[in-house]
Amino acid sequence: MKNIIMLSNYKNIIQISLWGIFLISFVFTGCRDRNTKNQPAGKEVSKMKEQAENTDFTLAFLNALFYEEDFESSLKSQLQLSQRQIADLKVAASTAVEKLSEEDEPSSKSFKESINQATTQIVKILGNQKAAQFFHFITARYNDGENTLPIEPNHIPEDTRIIVNAPAFRMDVFQQGKLVKTYSIAIGYPEFPLPTGVRKATNIIFNPTWTPPDEPWVKGKVSPGEKVPAGSKLNPLGPIKIPIGMPSLIHGGKDVSKLGAFASHGCVGLTDGQVQDFTKFLSLVAGNPISAEAIANYEKKDTKTETVKLKQPVLVELRYETIVAQDGGLHIFRDVYERGTNTIENATRVLDKYNIKLEKLSEQERTSLMKGLEDMNQDARGNKIAGVDNPESSSTGDSAKERAADKESRKDKGQVTKKVVGQKEIVVRIAALKGKGYPLPVDINSGK
Numbered sequence: 001m002k003n004i005i006m007l008s009n010y011k012n013i014i015q016i017s018l019w020g021i022f023l024i025s026f027v028f029t030g031c032r033d034r035n036t037k038n039q040p041a042g043k044e045v046s047k048m049k050e051q052a053e054n055t056d057f058t059l060a061f062l063n064a065l066f067y068e069e070d071f072e073s074s075l076k077s078q079l080q081l082s083q084r085q086i087a088d089l090k091v092a093a094s095t096a097v098e099k100l101s102e103e104d105e106p107s108s109k110s111f112k113e114s115i116n117q118a119t120t121q122i123v124k125i126l127g128n129q130k131a132a133q134f135f136h137f138i139t140a141r142y143n144d145g146e147n148t149l150p151i152e153p154n155h156i157p158e159d160t161r162i163i164v165n166a167p168a169f170r171m172d173v174f175q176q177g178k179l180v181k182t183y184s185i186a187i188g189y190p191e192f193p194l195p196t197g198v199r200k201a202t203n204i205i206f207n208p209t210w211t212p213p214d215e216p217w218v219k220g221k222v223s224p225g226e227k228v229p230a231g232s233k234l235n236p237l238g239p240i241k242i243p244i245g246m247p248s249l250i251h252g253g254k255d256v257s258k259l260g261a262f263a264s265h266g267c268v269g270l271t272d273g274q275v276q277d278f279t280k281f282l283s284l285v286a287g288n289p290i291s292a293e294a295i296a297n298y299e300k301k302d303t304k305t306e307t308v309k310l311k312q313p314v315l316v317e318l319r320y321e322t323i324v325a326q327d328g329g330l331h332i333f334r335d336v337y338e339r340g341t342n343t344i345e346n347a348t349r350v351l352d353k354y355n356i357k358l359e360k361l362s363e364q365e366r367t368s369l370m371k372g373l374e375d376m377n378q379d380a381r382g383n384k385i386a387g388v389d390n391p392e393s394s395s396t397g398d399s400a401k402e403r404a405a406d407k408e409s410r411k412d413k414g415q416v417t418k419k420v421v422g423q424k425e426i427v428v429r430i431a432a433l434k435g436k437g438y439p440l441p442v443d444i445n446s447g448k
Contacts, residue, residue: 057135058114059096059121060192064265065138066090079133081126088125114191149198149317153350154324154438160285161315162201162250164268166194167322167333168425169260170441171250171268173278175285182441183278186258186269189416190380193337194266199244199316204279204290204308206298207231208241208251231302239299240275242282244268244316251275256447262336262380262418271447278445287311322376323350325437329427332372334420338379340388347373356432365430372426382421 065071066089075081081089096117123131157163158177164170166187173181188194207230222228228235238252250268252275263269270278276295283290288311298306322333322341330350335342347369348358361369370390377388 057118057138058191059093059118060114062089062118062122063093063096064192066093074137075134079130079137081130081134085125085130089122092121092125149196149319152353153321153346154353156438157317159315160312161317162282163317163319164194165319165321165324166196167320167336168324168331171278172439172441173281173285179439179442180285181278181281182444183270183274184259184444184446186254186261186263187336188264188266189262189418190337191416192265194264194268194318195248196318196320199248199318200313201242201244201250201282201286201316202310202313203243204283204310205241205243206295206306206308207239207302207304208235208237209305210235210237229303230305238270238272238275239302240279240295242275242279244318250278250316254447259447260424261420262416274445274447282314283308283310286314323347325350325354325433327437327440328431328434329429330369330372330433332376332426332428334376334378334380334422334424335385336380336420338385340377340385342373342377342385342390343388344370344373344390351430354433354436356430360432361430365428368428369430372428375423376426378422380417380420 072086075086075089076083096114122134126134156177157174160175163172163174164185169185169187171183171185172179173183209230210228222234236253237249238254241249241251243249248267250270252270252272254263254269254271256271258269259271276292276299279290279295280292288308290308320337320339320341322335322339323346324331324333330347332342332347344358351358358366373390377385377390379385
């Protein structure tokens with residue numbers, strides 16, 4: 001998904017209502033960092049950082065935003081940022097990603113560390129008040145506020161929409177509340193995560209061009225800023241891209257080995273065959289079906305970019321649910337984006353939806369649930385996620401000393417995290433969930 005460090009992630013980055021809460025509080029707790037007189041108390045700082053960990057905003061995101069044509073000018077006109085402040089933001093953002101590559105050696109930096117780094121840098125450069133305004137600007141620019149994620153867990157829609165659940169590496173097509181198709185997908189690297197929120201698909205673009213950013217991962221294969229034509233082997237978008245509330249995308253170009261793994265800079269990645277199949281289903285549920293033959297005809301003219309407008313926009317819901325009830329069990333997925341979601345509280349919320357009380361589970365079911373939460377409370381590299389305390393857990397997890405030693409033992413070469421080390425999913429069987437929960441995959445397209 002190399003197309004889109006500059007754009008693809010970043011409308012949704014930015015589904016960050018928590019940033020609004022987080023940085024509004026800065027306005028009332030002090031002035032600039034260099035002014036120690038009115039600095040917020042340490043406890044308040046800790047609370048704000050904890051809130052920030054529930055968002056996805058990193059300096060890599062900021063770096064991507066500067067590739068949008070009017071982003072910099074908007075910072076000047078709407079926020080009245082000085083040229084020096086904008087230059088400092090650019091330096092901080094580009095420095096954060098200049099060492100990132102896509103080699104096999106994983107990064108040793110925690111995703112939470114990346115978020116905290118962004119928090120510190122933005123406030124340091126802009127000051128508390130301007131930082132608050134900055135994130136309000138981001139929210140207003142990229143989140144139209146028309147649609148929000150469901151409050152209840154594992155929500156099954158009654159309308160027509162696409163649902164993507166990142167930790168499950170799964171995308172579903174619903175038509176009037178009925179699941180009609182499921183796809184295995186690739187998602188964004190933890191350093192460039194797939195965002196959350198409800199977007200819209202309005203167009204299908206055949207034979208898209210690609211303009212590479214000035215980033216290390218381009219690696220000299222093409223020149224930054226030089227448009228790579230449709231049909232070129234150097235174009236990573238594949239034969240079709242679907243903007244989902246620009247600038248995020250669903251697109252092809254991925255090898256089947258990348259499915260169920262990290263392979264993009266914040267987008268949903270499919271193989272060429274999958275994206276062709278998905279186009280057929282998307283156009284069908286949108287009301288103007290495009291046949292497989294028509295899709296093939298578009299691709300025969302692989303150097304000509306053509307756009308087809310969908311008759312009806314289709315909602316695309318980007319979720320991050322690591323605990324999903326599904327016909328007889330709780331599916332617990334690895335917390336690959338390190339959000340601290342595999343908790344007993346979240347498991348209880350899912351069970352409560354189906355009128356199942358945690359205390360009513362059998363001893364074996366309860367024990368298995370606690371162990372499953374503990375085992376899946378790991379980031380993509382297999383490190384325990386700090387700050388998640390599940391009572392009755394059978395394991396004490398890694399000690400702070402052990403985690404520090406593990407971090408010290410790894411070389412921080414700045415590469416993106418490409419693989420999920422170890423088991424991705426555990427199913428905890430619960431008798432009372434039989435026949436209940438989110439639908440099983442339907443006619444799954446695994447890309448093979």
